[in-house]
Amino acid sequence: MLLDRLKDKFVELYGDGDIFTFFSPSRINLIGEHIDYNGGRVLPAAINIGTYGLVRKRADDLINLTSENIDLKVTVSLEDVKYDRAHGWGNYPKGVLYFMKEREYNIGGMDILVKGNIPNGAGLSSSASLELLIAEMANILFNNGEIPMLELVKLCQRAENEFIGVRCGIMDQFAIGMGKKNKVILLDTNTLEYEYIEISLGDNALVVMDTNKRRELSDSKYNERRAECEEGLKILQEFRNINSLCDLSIEEYNSLKSHISDDKIRKRVKHVVYENNRVNLTSTALRIGDIESLGKFLIESHNSLKDLYEVTGIELDSIVNAANSFDFCLGARMMGAGFGGCAIAIVEREKLEEFMSHVERIYKKEIGKQCKFYIAEISDGTRQLNNCALD
Ligand code: GLA
Numbered sequence: 243m244l245l246d247r248l249k250d251k252f253v254e255l256y257g258d259g260d261i262f263t264f265f266s267p268s269r270i271n272l273i274g275e276h277i278d279y280n281g282g283r284v285l286p287a288a289i290n291i292g293t294y295g296l297v298r299k300r301a302d303d304l305i306n307l308t309s310e311n312i313d314l315k316v317t318v319s320l321e322d323v324k325y326d327r328a329h330g331w332g333n334y335p336k337g338v339l340y341f342m343k344e345r346e347y348n349i350g351g352m353d354i355l356v357k358g359n360i361p362n363g364a365g366l367s368s369s370a371s372l373e374l375l376i377a378e379m380a381n382i383l384f385n386n387g388e389i390p391m392l393e394l395v396k397l398c399q400r401a402e403n404e405f406i407g408v409r410c411g412i413m414d415q416f417a418i419g420m421g422k423k424n425k426v427i428l429l430d431t432n433t434l435e436y437e438y439i440e441i442s443l444g445d446n447a448l449v450v451m452d453t454n455k456r457r458e459l460s461d462s463k464y465n466e467r468r469a470e471c472e473e474g475l476k477i478l479q480e481f482r483n484i485n486s487l488c489d490l491s492i493e494e495y496n497s498l499k500s501h502i503s504d505d506k507i508r509k510r511v512k513h514v515v516y517e518n519n520r521v522n523l524t525s526t527a528l529r530i531g532d533i534e535s536l537g538k539f540l541i542e543s544h545n546s547l548k549d550l551y552e553v554t555g556i557e558l559d560s561i562v563n564a565a566n567s568f569d570f571c572l573g574a575r576m577m578g579a580g581f582g583g584c585a586i587a588i589v590e591r592e593k594l595e596e597f598m599s600h601v602e603r604i605y606k607k608e609i610g611k612q613c614k615f616y617i618a619e620i621s622d623g624t625r626q627l628n629n630c631a632l633d
Contacts, residue, residue, distance in 0.1 A: 245627070256298060256306070256355075262296070262382065262383065263294065263297075263628060264296075264382075264626050265294055266372070267371060267418055267624065268368060269287065269366065269414055270289055270450060270586055271285065271577055272540075273539055274520070275517060275543060275580075276579075280486050282486070282521065283525075285429075285521055287425065288417055288418055288420075288620065289421075289450075289616075292371050293356055293375050294357045295355070295375045295379060301351065303321060305319075305336075305352050306354060310355070310356070312331050314329075320349060323336050324340075334369050334376070334402075338398055341400050341404075342397065345393075347385055347389060349380055350383075363457050365577055365584045370398060371624075373402065378419075378625070381394060392420070394419055395416050395419040395420065398419070399412045399415045408464065410464070412429075417429075417623075418624055421621060423620060423622050425620065426441050428521075441620055442531060443533060446588050446589060447588075447594060449594070450586055451561050451615055452583070453560075453583065453584065453585070453605075453611070454613055455582035455611070457582035463579075464579050470506065470507055471487055471510055474510055477507070478501065480501070481498055481501055491515075495511065495515040499511070512546075513550035516542075523535070540574060540587075541566060544585075547575070553580030553581055554580055555581050558576040561574075561601060561613055562575060564600065565587040565589075568589070568593075568596075571590075572590075573587070573588055594617070601613065
């Protein structure tokens with residue numbers, strides 16, 4: 243068992259004593275891409291792969307961080323939590339602890355061991371998964387679990403924005419912290435109002451397809467897209483009293499678009515307005531179990547992210563085209579920030595084996611790389627795995 247093995251490793255590293263275990267999932271996003279920083283609605287969910295964490299309180303104020311995935315141990319004193327490039331992955335936990343201190347939550351020394359089964363850089367939010375894991379550990383160990391999850395979600399987004407420097411929206415942290423088994427979250431990123439919608443895909447499975455192309459450039463490209471949206475918003479605000487691009491209906495966009503003379507900016511805005519509308523259409527389809535339409539919206543979303551938002555790339559296009567060319571795939575699209583990472587597909591369960599070899603063969607031929615698949619189960623958000631310490 244993974245947890246038994248991790249427990250042995252923990253004892254080897256930090257000695258005997260109580261150990262508390264936690265799990266923080268990764269996330270998928272059914273639809274609504276590059277929408278969460280434009281004030282619109284998204285449809286994400288937590289899934290059953292993620293980050294395991296073992297932790298014990300220390301008597302001093304040291305934080306010891308060890309990962310089974312990355313060979314870099316980090317030790318930091320709570321008196322001196324600041325960004326340090328050399329600390330690599332350790333900066334994510336540090337960012338969370340920094341803002342917990344700033345908000346004056348209780349916090350103390352901890353020995354921590356983490357192990358993730360989310361591929362890094364695959365667009366499944368391994369960073370948000372780690373952030374929420376650390377936040378929930380500190381919540382349970384030092385604050386009797388009294389900090390509301392929504393507070394932790396916001397705090398982790400701040401850590402990513404201000405400590406790490408990636409201007410992500412709130413979707414990933416929200417889905418990971420607030421996820422519920424078998425439910426997608428219809429989240430309004432403007433008001434943070436949310437609603438759980440039961441996901442019933444009938445005889446179909448949700449497949450995550452990993453291109454194995456890591457998204458090295460994505461952070462700068464991501465920030466670039468945000469800036470382009472801000473530019474579009476500024477232009478349109480001269481003509482309409484809006485706070486964000488998603489305040490616009492499709493009709494309003496069409497009546498205003500001629501004011502945006504820059505072709506590139508107009509395309510970005512068009513994606514945002516139409517994608518936001520697709521989220522509404524998809525949530526209606528989900529409620530009435532109209533899986534066919536869901537598939538169709540996924541395909542439209544991908545095309546828009548490819549042609550208008552320009553965040554796909556040859557790997558994502560190849561894997562999505564291969565998936566969509568399979569008879570028993572209802573629809574597929576890239577997911578997350580883009581430029582590599584993962585795509586999702588809705589595929590008939592009985593045909594999964596055939597589907598995977600079909601996509602694998604085409605992808606290998608076109609891109610020369612192996613791809614990977616995960617059958618995603620929609621799961622609960624970040625949580626402690628047992629109520630008492632493992633002895
Ligand atoms: C990344 C960000 C999210 C969101 C998606 C694109 O995953 O972390 O906030 O913007 O990209 O939809």
